[in-house]
Every structure is written in C-alpha cells, then in structure tokens.
Amino acid sequence: MTDAISTEPQAPRYDFRTQEPLWQKAWNEHACFTVEDVPTDGRPKYYVLEMFPYPSGKIHMGHVRNYTLGDVVARYRRARGFNVLHPMGWDAFGLPAENAARERKSHPATWTWDNIRNMRGELQRMGLSIDWSREFATCQPEYYGKQQELFLRFFETGLVERKESWVNWDPVDGTVLANEQVIDGRGWRSGALIEKKKLSQWFFAITKFAPELLAALDNLDRWPERVRLMQANWIGRSEGARVRFPLTAPKGDIADVEVYTTRPDTLFGMSFLALAPEHPLALAIGAQNAEADAFIAECRRLGTTAAAIETTEKRGFATGLTVRHPFIEGAEIPVWIANFVLMDYGTGAIFGCPAHDQRDWDFATLYGLPIRPVVKPAQGELPEGEAYTGPGTLMNSGFLDGLGVDESKSAAIARLKKMGWGEGETNWRLRDWGVSRQRYWGCPIPVIHCDNCGTVPVPVDQLPVVLPEDVTFDRPGNPLDHHPTWKHVNCPQCNGAAVRETDTFDTFVDSSWYFARFCSPQNASPVSREATDYWMPVDQYIGGIEHAILHLLYARFFTRAMQASGQIGVDEPFAGLFTQGMVTHESYRGADGRWLYPTEVERLADGRSVVTGTDEQVTVGRIEAMSKSKRNTIDPGAIIERYGADTARWFILSDNPPERDMEWTESGVAGAYRFTQRLFRLAESIASLGQVETPAESSPAARKLRRATHRTIAAVTEALESFSFNVAVARLYELAAAMTEAEKDATAAADDKALSAARIEALEMLTRITAPMMPHLAESMNDLLHAGSGLVANDAWPDFDDSLTAAETVTIAVQVMGKLRGTVEFPPGSPAEAVIAAAEAEPNVARLLEGKRIVKKVHVPDRIVNFVIAG
RNA sequence: GCGAGAGUGGCGGAACGGUAGACGCAGUCGACUCAAAAUCGACCGACGAAAGUCAUGGGGGUUCGAAUCCCCCCUCUCGCACCA
Numbered sequence: 001m002t003d004a005i006s007t008e009p010q011a012p013r014y015d016f017r018t019q020e021p022l023w024q025k026a027w028n029e030h031a032c033f034t035v036e037d038v039p040t041d042g043r044p045k046y047y048v049l050e051m052f053p054y055p056s057g058k059i060h061m062g063h064v065r066n067y068t069l070g071d072v073v074a075r076y077r078r079a080r081g082f083n084v085l086h087p088m089g090w091d092a093f094g095l096p097a098e099n100a101a102r103e104r105k106s107h108p109a110t111w112t113w114d115n116i117r118n119m120r121g122e123l124q125r126m127g128l129s130i131d132w133s134r135e136f137a138t139c140q141p142e143y144y145g146k147q148q149e150l151f152l153r154f155f156e157t158g159l160v161e162r163k164e165s166w167v168n169w170d171p172v173d174g175t176v177l178a179n180e181q182v183i184d185g186r187g188w189r190s191g192a193l194i195e196k197k198k199l200s201q202w203f204f205a206i207t208k209f210a211p212e213l214l215a216a217l218d219n220l221d222r223w224p225e226r227v228r229l230m231q232a233n234w235i236g237r238s239e240g241a242r243v244r245f246p247l248t249a250p251k252g253d254i255a256d257v258e259v260y261t262t263r264p265d266t267l268f269g270m271s272f273l274a275l276a277p278e279h280p281l282a283l284a285i286g287a288q289n290a291e292a293d294a295f296i297a298e299c300r301r302l303g304t305t306a307a308a309i310e311t312t313e314k315r316g317f318a319t320g321l322t323v324r325h326p327f328i329e330g331a332e333i334p335v336w337i338a339n340f341v342l343m344d345y346g347t348g349a350i351f352g353c354p355a356h357d358q359r360d361w362d363f364a365t366l367y368g369l370p371i372r373p374v375v376k377p378a379q380g381e382l383p384e385g386e387a388y389t390g391p392g393t394l395m396n397s398g399f400l401d402g403l404g405v406d407e408s409k410s411a412a413i414a415r416l417k418k419m420g421w422g423e424g425e426t427n428w429r430l431r432d433w434g435v436s437r438q439r440y441w442g443c444p445i446p447v448i449h450c451d452n453c454g455t456v457p458v459p460v461d462q463l464p465v466v467l468p469e470d471v472t473f474d475r476p477g478n479p480l481d482h483h484p485t486w487k488h489v490n491c492p493q494c495n496g497a498a499v500r501e502t503d504t505f506d507t508f509v510d511s512s513w514y515f516a517r518f519c520s521p522q523n524a525s526p527v528s529r530e531a532t533d534y535w536m537p538v539d540q541y542i543g544g545i546e547h548a549i550l551h552l553l554y555a556r557f558f559t560r561a562m563q564a565s566g567q568i569g570v571d572e573p574f575a576g577l578f579t580q581g582m583v584t585h586e587s588y589r590g591a592d593g594r595w596l597y598p599t600e601v602e603r604l605a606d607g608r609s610v611v612t613g614t615d616e617q618v619t620v621g622r623i624e625a626m627s628k629s630k631r632n633t634i635d636p637g638a639i640i641e642r643y644g645a646d647t648a649r650w651f652i653l654s655d656n657p658p659e660r661d662m663e664w665t666e667s668g669v670a671g672a673y674r675f676t677q678r679l680f681r682l683a684e685s686i687a688s689l690g691q692v693e694t695p696a697e698s699s700p701a702a703r704k705l706r707r708a709t710h711r712t713i714a715a716v717t718e719a720l721e722s723f724s725f726n727v728a729v730a731r732l733y734e735l736a737a738a739m740t741e742a743e744k745d746a747t748a749a750a751d752d753k754a755l756s757a758a759r760i761e762a763l764e765m766l767t768r769i770t771a772p773m774m775p776h777l778a779e780s781m782n783d784l785l786h787a788g789s790g791l792v793a794n795d796a797w798p799d800f801d802d803s804l805t806a807a808e809t810v811t812i813a814v815q816v817m818g819k820l821r822g823t824v825e826f827p828p829g830s831p832a833e834a835v836i837a838a839a840e841a842e843p844n845v846a847r848l849l850e851g852k853r854i855v856k857k858v859h860v861p862d863r864i865v866n867f868v869i870a871g
Numbered sequence: 872g873c874g875a876g877a878g879u880g881g882c883g884g885a886a887c888g889g890u891a892g893a894c895g896c897a898g899u900c901g902a903c904u905c906a907a908a909a910u911c912g913a914c915c916g917a918c919g920a921a922a923g924u925c926a927u928g929g930g931g932g933u934u935c936g937a938a939u940c941c942c943c944c945c946u947c948u949c950g951c952a953c954c955a
Contacts, residue, residue, distance in 0.1 A: 226876070226949085229874070230874095230875090240955080260954095338953095340953045358872090359955075360955085427955095545950090654883090654895065655895085656884060665882090665883090726885085726895090730885070732894095815936070818936040818937095860889060
C-alpha cells in the first residue's frame with residue numbers, strides 16, 4: 001500500500017487530529033444544528049434524512065457514504081437559508097441482538113447499547129451536522145410504546161386484522177421464518193425441515209391502500225424511476241375476471257370453483273381446471289383420497305422458496321372431478337391439483353388454456369391434455385411447440401369469433417355477468433403485511449387474549465407494554481412465551497385471567513414511522529400534528545437500493561395509515577429519494593487461497609503484491625462489494641484515525657457519481673489527503689497578506705482570479721443541487737489551481753493590491769463552498785483568515801456576481817464540413833460577420849476553403865463557425 | 872423469459888446537439904534535495920516526421936455538426952420471475 005503519511009517526516013501543516021475535534025466541539029457548543037419542533041422564524045424548511053442504521057457494532061463504509069451524502073445536502077441547505085432538520089437514531093430491534101445474546105450469554109439490550117455507544121462516537125467523529133438532541137433508539141419504551149399506540153389507532157381505524165395464514169414454521173427454533181430464511185426447505189439456523197403451517201397472525205391492511213400506493217407513484221417525481229417501477233411491479237395490479245365453474249357433481253358442500261383470469265377471452269380454449277395444493281377443494285379431496293393427500297403433502301414439503309419454485313417441474317394430480325363450461329353446452333372439464341398454482345394469488349385456482357399460456361402448455365403436454373387454439377395471430381401462423389400469448393383475432397370461440405383479444409375480453413366478461421357465472425375484477429399481487437414475529441427483541445404487540453372477551457387491545461393508558469428484562473435464551477422459541485409471569489395478566493374488560501400476545505412486531509414496523517417521530521421525539525402522542533405539518537414530508541431521503549421495495553412501501557403505507565387515523569396531514573413520507581451505490585474494494589487471496597484483509601497486503605515497487613513483510617504472493621481478485629466473508633473491508637474508524645474525517649468525506653464524494661458503486665482505493669484517499677494539505681497551505685499564504693483594502697483599479701490577474709472564483713461558485717452550486725458531487729469536487733480542484741496560479745502572479749507583481757484582494761475573496765468563497773464537503777477544514781481555513789469571526793457552519797451560501805463570470809474573450813471553434821480546423825479569439829457577443837470573416841481568414845481554414853464554393857456558413861454565437869462547401 | 876440501467880484513455884469519470892476526454896488517480900520527464908519524501912513545473916487516447924487521420928461497444932439513420940436524438944444488434948450490471 002502506498003503510505004502518504006508515515007513517510008512524512010514532520011507533522012503536517014494542517015493537523016486534523018487537533019482541528020477536527022475542536023470544530024465538532026464548537027458546533028456542539030453553539031448548537032448549530034439544533035432546530036425546534038415547530039420553528040416560527042418564517043424560514044423555509046428542509047428535512048434531510050438518511051436511512052437510520054442498525055446498530056451492528058461498527059459503522060462501515062456504506063454508512064460513511066450514506067451519511068456524507070446526507071450531510072452535504074444538510075449543510076448546503078442550511079447555508080441556503082433553510083431550517084434544516086437532520087436527525088439520527090437507531091433501528092435497534094432485531095434478530096442479531098438475540099443471536100449475540102445467545103452466544104455471549106448476555107442480554108440483547110446490553111449488546112445493542114454497547115454498539116450504539118460505539119457507533120454514535122464513530123458518526124460524531126465524521127463531523128455530521130446532526131441534531132443529536134433528537135436521537136432515539138427504537139428499542140426504547142419511549143419509542144416503541146408510541147408505536148403500540150399507533151397500532152391501537154390503526155386497529156380502531158380498521159387497518160389491522162388478525163387472520164390465519166400459511167407460514168414457514170421451523171419446528172426446532174419454534175418460530176416463523178421469512179421465505180428468504182428457508183434454504184432448500186430447511187431453516188437457515190436450525191437446519192430443520194420447514195413445515196408450512198397455518199397460524200393466526202396480525203396483519204396490517206396494506207392492500208386497502210393498494211390503488212393509491214400505486215397511483216401516487218406517478219407523483220413521486222424526485223424518486224428514481226426504477227424504484228417506482230419496482231414498487232409498481234410489487235403492487236402488481238392486473239385486470240381480469242372472476243369466473244365460477246359449477247362442479248358437475250358437488251363435493252360435500254363445495255358446489256363450484258372460482259377462478260381468476262386475465263384472459264377470459266380464451267375460455268373456449270380451456271382444457272382443464274387446476275387447483276393450488278392448499279385450495280379448500282383440494283384439501284377436501286385429499287381428506288378422502290390417500291393418493292391426492294400424498295401429492296398435496298409433497299407439494300407442501302417443497303415449500304415456497306424462490307429456489308424451490310424455480311427448479312420444480314410442473315406436476316399435477318387428476319382428481320376425477322369435472323366442471324361445466326360457461327359457454328360450451330354439455331362440456332365437462334377435468335379438475336386437477338397442480339403444484340404450480342399459487343394459493344395466495346387470485347382465488348387459488350386457474351382455468352388452463354394450453355394454447356395461449358406457456359405454463360398451461362407445459363402442463364397439458366406433460367399429461368396429454370388437449371391444446372385448442374382460439375386466437376389467430378394478426379400476422380403469421382401460430383408458433384409450433386409453444387403457447388401463443390400475443391394479440392390476434394378469436395376463432396373456434398362461438399360468439400367471440402372474429403373479435404380482437406381486448407374486445408373479446410369485455411364481451412366474455414359481459415356474457416359471464418349476464419349468466420351470473422362471473423364478473424370483471426381487478427387483482428393485486430400485493431398481500432397484506434403480516435407483522436407477527438415469534439421473537440423477544442422487538443416491540444410487543446399490545447393485545448391481550450381473554451377466554452371470555454376474545455382479543456382485547458391493551459388500553460392506551462396502560463402503554464407501553466414493556467419487554468421484561470429477566471429473560472433467558474437457553475432454550476428455543478420465544479422467551480416471552482415461556483416467561484413465568486410476564487404474559488399472565490387480567491383482562492382489561494372483564495378482569496378475568498388472560499394472557500398477553502407474546503408475538504412482537506416485524507422490525508420493519510419500527511422503521512415505518514421513525515421519520516415522523518423525529519419531528520417531535522418527546523411528544524406525548526406518537527406524532528405531533530404541528531411538528532409534522534411543519535417538517536413533513538422528508539425533502540431528501542437517502543439510502544441503499546436494497547430498501548427499494550419493502551421499507552419504502554411500508555413507510556408509505558404507514559404514512560397513509562397515520563393520515564387515515566387522523567394523526568398526520570401528509571400521505572407520502574418522502575418527497576425526494578436518492579439511492580446511493582455500494583462501496584467496493586479489490587479482494588485479495590493468499591497463496592493457499594485464503595481471503596486477506598487489505599491491511600495484510602503490500603504492493604511492491606515491481607507491481608507484485610505480497611503478504612506484508614513476507615514473500616508470499618497475493619492474488620488480486622475482483623473488485624466487489626465490501627463483505628466480511630471476502631475480507632475486502634476497510635474500517636472507517638481506521639481511515640478517519642489516519643487521514644481525518646474530511647479526507648474520507650472528500651474522497652467518497654470525489655470518486656464518482658453517488659448513485660453508482662464506488663471503488664475504495666488507497667491511492668484515492670491519499671490524493672484526497674494531499675488536497676486538504678494543499679488547501680491549507682493556500683490559506684496560510686493568503687492569510688499572510690493581512691488586511692487589504694480593495695483598490696479602485698483592478699488588474700488583469702485579479703480579474704482572472706475573480707472570474708475563476710465566481711464561476712466556481714456558480715458551478716459548485718449547480719453541481720450540489722443536482723447531486724453531482726464529483727463534479728463539484730472537480731470545480732473546486734480547478735479553483736485551487738487558479739489560486740495557485742494567482743500566487744505566482746502575486747510573486748511577480750508584489751504590489752498588486754487588487755490581486756491580493758481577489759486572493760482573499762477567492763479564499764473566503766472557497767471556504768464557504770467547500771464547507772458542506774469538508775466542514776472542519778473550512779473552519780480551520782476561515783480561522784486562519786478571520787480568527788474569531790464566527791463559524792463557517794453559520795455562514796450563508798455565497799452568491800456569484802454574474803458580471804464577473806463572463807470571459808473577456810471566447811475561443812470560437814472553426815469547422816469545415818463539421819471537422820475542427822482552427823480556432824479564433826473574440827470578445828463574447830461579437831457580431832457574426834466579424835467572426836465569420838476572421839474564421840475564413842484563419843490560415844488553415846483558408847487553405848481548405850481555397851477554390852471551394854461555400855454553400856452555407858453556420859454561426860453559433862461564441863461557440864462555433866462551420867463552413868459547408870461543395871465540390 | 873420480462874423489466875430497468877449502463878458501455879467514453881491504463882483506471883474513476885467530464886461534456887445545454889457545437890473544440891470529446893474537464894477534474895482526479897496511476898504513469899513519464901524535469902526542478903528542489905547529498906538522497907528520499909513532500910512540494911512545484913511539463914507531458915500523458917491511438918497511428919503519424921509533419922500535415923493529418925482514426926477514436927465515445929458494433930452497424931445504420933437524422934443533422935451544417937452526434938458520446939448526446941432515432942432504428943437494429945452485441946456485452947455487462949441490477950431487479951422481478953409458475954402472479955393465471
């Protein structure tokens with residue numbers, strides 16, 4: 001590794017080790033970043049929020065990038081005269097704390113709070129402009145108690161339901177697993193075979209908002225297009241029909257089967273009806289037929305994991321039952337149970353039209369069912385060996401013959417409706433949000449189960465339902481469930497013996513409203529109407545793309561639910577969303593293939609890489625996302641310790657556009673560090689000029705520098721507005737270069753007062769426009785120039801002087817037939833005739849034009865002249 | 872399979888349809904130094920002695936002029952995926 005600092009003999013000019021803590025203390029003492037819940041100063045508001053961290057132990061580079069981006073926005077907006085809310089907290093509930101408690105034989109709270117303490121210190125060393133007075137952790141009763149109150153409000157509003165649902169049950173851990181925690185049909189921790197089990201669970205009725213959650217995406221114009229698209233796909237609206245097929249012979253009390261389809265136009269091509277293995281009719285059949293039962297059991301065992309579904313072949317079981325067809329008199333269609341039909345989409349049953357659905361085609365081919373085409377493609381023939389799903393004209397379809405696909409959809413629906421066999425229906429992929437988790441380290445669901453009264457919500461005045469502290473993790477299952485006393489209570493209604501709900505909330509609930517709580521973290525009710533009316537929505541939310549669907553959708557739902565239950569006046573939480581890329585690094589492996597940390601690797605002068613201090617050859621691997629398993633992680637704490645927070649921030653901002661993955665390189669950080677020193681040297685040199693009166697007469701050198709300064713202000717402002725931080729950095733490098741140039745000019749003309757004044761102005765401006773990115777260095781430079789003048793953090797963003805940004809001359813490109821052949825210099829705004837005449841006279845151009853007829857002369861003022869010639 | 876995004880020097884990347892490669896990193900040469908580091912200066916797409924030619928994944932098109940707009944293709948990344 002190149003080592004910029006340890007090879008430096010003397011202490012650096014700018015000592016971030018003393019300066020950074022100094023300014024952090026000053027900001028803190030002046031409460032620079034503290035805002036009121038409901039400011040009344042009339043300034044516009046701006047709410048900047050980065051996704052709050054899970055307190056895993058240490059911050060990682062992803063956090064550093066996330067919080068640096070947010071901090072630049074926050075500091076910039078503050079300088080622009082906004083009241084800026086920029087809070088921080090902790091997403092503190094979750095399974096890792098329980099696992100750690102199990103391993104260490106301690107308590108989840110201990111581990112969590114240790115981590116919070118450590119990570120808070122690391123974040124504070126980054127010099128973030130955060131209002132720390134608003135900090136909270138979701139594991140505090142002061143927070144989760146309010147969450148319980150919200151749950152009760154939603155309950156009253158009809159947005160909470162208790163219903164049975166199929167879950168992945170781990171019989172060893174005694175808990176429900178999410179789909180992604182089931183690997184090859186086994187629990188990811190216990191390795192036990194997962195069962196599908198029906199369990200009573202709490203649900204938030206997110207589907208009630210499905211239409212508006214989808215429609216409102218159109219208005220989120222400051223969200224990335226792809227996130228809106230992912231959400232739209234997830235919500236998954238589809239239009240079709242519900243069709244009831246009467247069984248030719250009823251099965252017990254089941255007389256018909258309901259099917260959902262988006263292709264009612266292809267009903268004449270139907271050759272089978274298929275049920276999901278969990279469908280009530282399938283279960284009824286299974287109860288009487290051992291073969292059917294065995295098939296159902298096998299389907300269930302294969303589980304619902306994405307991997308299982310992908311690799312599983314289509315299989316079915318012919319039940320022997322038949323249904324009647326709505327349009328074909330006397331037809332009897334066989335009923336199958338099929339493993340590819342999903343119980344939780346539509347009605348759990350489909351009608352199969354093999355000619356026009358690939359899945360049905362596969363299934364029909366396997367079992368020798370008829371394939372009857374009913375749609376004739378508009379062009380060409382029906383494909384061989386696969387289903388045709390495109391547009392066309394109906395055939396073999398009775399009253400639909402000759403109609404197009406769309407027309408016949410409505411015609412079929414109209415007919416079904418008239419017959420009483422079905423109706424048009426809009427369907428949604430989005431499911432209600434199951435929030436029950438059989439865990440200890442989460443927010444208790446504030447409900448009591450009473451044998452007499454049923455499910456009774458805990459009265460608001462008895463909140464919070466606090467987690468008991470005396471729990472152990474020495475046996476599987478939920479500690480709340482086998483706690484000796486905690487769950488036994490008296491029913492709030494009848495005062496009889498009752499038990500608490502021992503499930504806790506999905507931790508996504510905790511992060512679904514924290515942004516609203518930040519507006520008034522001490523408020524008696526969950527959210528303050530006044531504070532959220534002022535601050536909400538979040539103007540700029542920043543985080544990783546991995547939360548594109550679930551977290552953001554849940555937060556959007558919660559905001560609507562809070563609105564519906566009368567607590568908040570907005571319906572969308574995040575007006576602007578920015579999704580940052582990952583931080584990546586080269587990976588290294590030793591001679592034996594083991595992964596090596598970057599700190600263990602040394603690059604030799606000959607380009608080879610070896611294990612530091614040895615001769616062992618190192619293989620430099622791919623650049624990939626930092627991960628513990630690949631050991632290609634860089635510890636932000638070590639970077640800040642060695643280079644300072646400003647250097648880390650600057651490098652992160654400078655490397656590339658923030659939405660892309662960035663590569664962390666040692667040489668890049670070292671370069672950023674050199675720049676901090678260079679800026680400080682410039683500041684020292686300019687500060688040594690002392691007080692300078694601006695003379696009446698300017699000088700060419702002064703004008704040149706002032707032009708660079710004011711152009712930089714304009715360019716950096718524009719870059720920050722558009723999240724082009726890497727461009728802002730480039731413009732600041734250029735200003736620094738211009739200032740170095742001016743220093744040389746000044747050496748040549750020591751008595752140029754105008755230049756001295758311009759240099760001072762350049763430094764003042766540079767300081768202020770660098771401050772959002774390198775806040776500590778900006779304060780130190782400002783202190784050199786104007787000691788005791790106050791903090792840059794409180795300074796206003798500078799305006800640029802338009803009259804100074806114009807160049808004295810512009811270089812106009814001269815083209816012949818669109819190819820650059822020369823340039824001419826002119827004052828901006830020079831008349832076309834003069835410019836064209838000069839362009840024609842330019843020797844190289846004149847040579848090319850000689851003897852040619854000029855057909856056209858294109859002139860774009862101050863930019864280009866192009867001669868089109870003939871022959 | 873469907874959807875989205877991206878392909879520009881050795882690398883990260885700039886570029887309202889108007890001088891492609893700003894700025895940084897790496898590199899080369901020089902100054903300073905006994906020497907090194909740091910710093911400062913110059914150079915730094917390819918071919919060519921030069922004039923110039925070729926260059927923004929490939930091929931077409933629009934235009935006086937295309938990295939940028941349109942069509943076709945290729946590659947990569949990400950997301951979704953038996954959703955009826």
